[in-house]
Amino acid sequence: xxxxxxLIAAFLFPLAALAQQPNLxxxxxxxxxxxxxxxxxxxxxxxxxxxxWAKEKFKLTRPSFGPRSFADSNDPVNPxxxxxxxxxxxxxxxxxxxxxxxEIVQTPTRVMEIFEFNHFIRQIxxxxxPHNTDLGPTWFGDSVGKWEGDxxxxxxxxxxxxxxxxxxxHPHSDQLHVVERMRRPSQKTxxxxxxxxxxxxxxxxxxxxxxxxxxxxxxITEMVCEDNVNFEEFLKNESKPAK
Amino acid sequence: xxxxxIFLALASAVPISLFAxxxxxxxxxxxxxxxxxxxxxxxxVNPHVLVTISVKDPNGVVTKWQGELTSPNHLVRAGWNAxxxxxxxxxxxxxxxxxxxxxxxxxxxxxxxxxxxKTEMGD
Numbered sequence: 296x297x298x299x300x301x302l303i304a305a306f307l308f309p310l311a312a313l314a315q316q317p318n319l320x321x322x323x324x325x326x327x328x329x330x331x332x333x334x335x336x337x338x339x340x341x342x343x344x345x346x347x348w349a350k351e352k353f354k355l356t357r358p359s360f361g362p363r364s365f366a367d368s369n370d371p372v373n374p375x376x377x378x379x380x381x382x383x384x385x386x387x388x389x390x391x392x393x394x395x396x397x398e399i400v401q402t403p404t405r406v407m408e409i410f411e412f413n414h415f416i417r418q419i420x421x422x423x424x425p426h427n428t429d430l431g432p433t434w435f436g437d438s439v440g441k442w443e444g445d446x447x448x449x450x451x452x453x454x455x456x457x458x459x460x461x462x463x464x465h466p467h468s469d470q471l472h473v474v475e476r477m478r479r480p481s482q483k484t485x486x487x488x489x490x491x492x493x494x495x496x497x498x499x500x501x502x503x504x505x506x507x508x509x510x511x512x513x514x515i516t517e518m519v520c521e522d523n524v525n526f527e528e529f530l531k532n533e534s535k536p537a538k
Numbered sequence: 539x540x541x542x543x544i545f546l547a548l549a550s551a552v553p554i555s556l557f558a559x560x561x562x563x564x565x566x567x568x569x570x571x572x573x574x575x576x577x578x579x580x581x582x583v584n585p586h587v588l589v590t591i592s593v594k595d596p597n598g599v600v601t602k603w604q605g606e607l608t609s610p611n612h613l614v615r616a617g618w619n620a621x622x623x624x625x626x627x628x629x630x631x632x633x634x635x636x637x638x639x640x641x642x643x644x645x646x647x648x649x650x651x652x653x654x655x656k657t658e659m660g661d
Contacts, residue, residue, distance in 0.1 A: 324659075366564055366637070375564075395611065411611060512661055516611045522584035 316421075317445045319406060319477060322515065323485050323507035324396040334392065336361030337461040338489055338503030349466050349496035356464030363463070371458065372520070382520035384415060384434035386458030387451050388473050388489050391505060393462075398515045399485075406440060406447060413520045419449050428453035432469050449475040460491060468495035483509045565634035565644040572632040573603050573643075577650075580623040582610045587618075589645070591629050605631040605645040608657060615659040627651055 325334060333340045336358070345353060359368040359375060368374055372393070374381040385393055395411035404422035419440040426437050432455035440449040451473040460467050476488040489502040575593035587607040594600050607613060610620075623629060627650050633643030648655045 395609075510661055513615060516614065518609060518611050519584055 316401070316403070316442060317447070317479060318401060319399045319447065319479060319485060320401045321485070322396055322398045322510045322513040324510055324513075325391065325394070326484070326506045326508045333361075334505065335394075336392070336463040337465065338388070338392070338491075338505065339501065341501075343465060343491070343501040344498040345465075346496055346498055348468075352466035352496075353464060356459060356466065358459070358462060358464040361461075361463035370462070370464070372462075381523065382413070383457065385412070386434045387417065387436050387438070387454060388475070388491070389458060389461055390415060390417070390435070391487065391489075395518055396510065396513060396515065397507075406449075409515055411515045411518050413518060414515075419447070421447070426450070426452055432456070434458060436471075436473070446476050446478040449473075449477065451475070466496060467491070467493045470495045480506075485509070564637055566637050567634045569635040570632065570646070571635050571643060572630060572647075573641075574628065574630040575603060577623050577625055577627040577629045578602065579625070582613075582618075582620040582622075585609055587613055589623060589629065589631060589648070591631065593641075601641050603631070604640075604642040605633060605648075606642070607645050607648070612659060613657065616655075616657050617660070618655060618657075622655060623650055 327334050355369075357363075357365040357367065357369045359365065359370050359373055366375060370381075371383040372381065372385050372389075384390075390410055390412065391397075393410070393412040397411065398409040400407045400409060404420065406419040406421055408417040408419070410416070415435070417435050417438060419438040421440045421442070423441075424439060426439055428437055430453070432453055434455060434457070436451040436454035438449050438451040440447045442448075452471075454467070454469065454471045454473070456467060456469045456471070458467070459465060460471075470493050472492040474490040474492070476490075478486055480486050485507040486504060487507070488504040490500050491497065491502045492500045573591070573593050575591035577589065578592050579588070579590035581588040587610055589605040589607065591603050591605070592600055593603050610618075613622075629651075630647075630649040631643055631645050632647040633645040636642040636644075648657075
C-alpha cells in the first residue's frame with residue numbers, strides 16, 4: 296500500500312505544482328503601437344553600447360530592416376542576395392521579433408514556446424535542473440526557468456555567435472547570456488522583459504520589454520522559410536522594367 | 539579589361555534587384571500606384587502571397603502586373619484563403635512600385651470583383 300501511495304503522489308505532485316503555477320499558455324502575437332515601431336527591428340529605440348569588437352562586426356551586417364536597411368541584405372534569416380543561403384534560425388532572443396505568433400504550452404516541469412516562424416521550439420526547463428551545455432553552443436541555447444511569484448525568470452546560455460540579436464543586425468559573441476522575465480500583467484497580455492548581457496560585445500547590459508496580445512481563436516499554422524524559393528519566378532519578372 | 543569590369547559590375551548588380559523583396563527595401567513607398575486587370579495567377583504561398591493580373595492600357599497593350607502581399611498565415615487570420623482570388627476575377631491592386639521600375643507592387647489594398655479584401659488580422 297505505501298508503494299501505491301508513492302505512485303499516486305508521484306502522479307499528483309506535478310499536477311499540484313501546475314495548479315500553483317501562474318499560467319502563461321496561449322497563442323501570443325507581438326503588440327506594437329506608434330511608440331514601439333522599433334519592434335520591427337530591435338528591442339529598444341536606443342542604440343546599444345557596443346565594444347570596438349562588436350562595432351567591427353556590426354559594420355559587416357547589412358540588414359533588411361531598421362535604420363540601416365539594404366536591398367542586398369546579408370541577414371542570416373532573410374538574405375536578399377543570391378549568394379546567401381538564408382533561413383538560418385533567428386535564435387534567442389531575435390525569434391521574438393520575427394513577425395509571426397508563438398504558442399506557449401506549459402507543463403509542471405517545462406514551458407515550451409512553439410514559434411510559427413519555421414516551427415522552431417524553445418524548451419524552458421522548470422524542474423530545477425542546472426544548465427546543460429553538453430552540445431556546445433546552439434542556435435537557441437540552453438534555457439532553464441524558475442518562478443518568482445507571478446514571473447517566470449528564464450536564464451539562457453550556450454548560444455552560438457552565428458545569429459544577430461535582432462533584425463537590425465546587432466552582433467553578439469558566444470559569451471551571450473540572456474535573461475527573460477515573463478509575466479501576465481492581465482489575462483490578455485504577456486510581457487517579456489529581456490536583458491542582454493555580453494561583455495565581449497556590449498559595454499553594459501541592454502534589452503527591452505515586449506508585450507504580446509492573447510489570440511484565443513488562433514492556432515499555430517505551417518510556415519516554412521525554405522518556401523522562399525517560390526519567389527524565384529516572381530522575382531525574375533519583377534526585375535524586368537515595364538515596357 | 540574595361541569590358542570585363544563592366545560585365546562583372548552588371549553580373550553583381552542583377553541579383554541585388556532580383557532578390558530585393560524582403561522588407562520594403564525593394565519598393566518605393568513614394569511611388570504608389572493602382573492598377574485594375576484580370577487575375578491570371580494567385581499563389582497562396584510563403585513567404586508572401588502573390589497575385590498576377592493582366593492589365594490592358596488604353597492602346598490595347600497588355601502588361602502582366604505582379605503584386606506581393608503578406609504571408610498566407612497572416613491572411614488566413616484576416617479571412618482570406620487559398621481560393622480568395624480565381625483566374626478571371628477583376629482585381630484592383632494598390633501599392634508601392636518596385637524600385638527596378640518593373641510592373642510589380644507591394645500591395646496595400648486589394649479589391650476583387652468590387653469587394654475589398656482587408657488584411658487586418660482578427661482576434
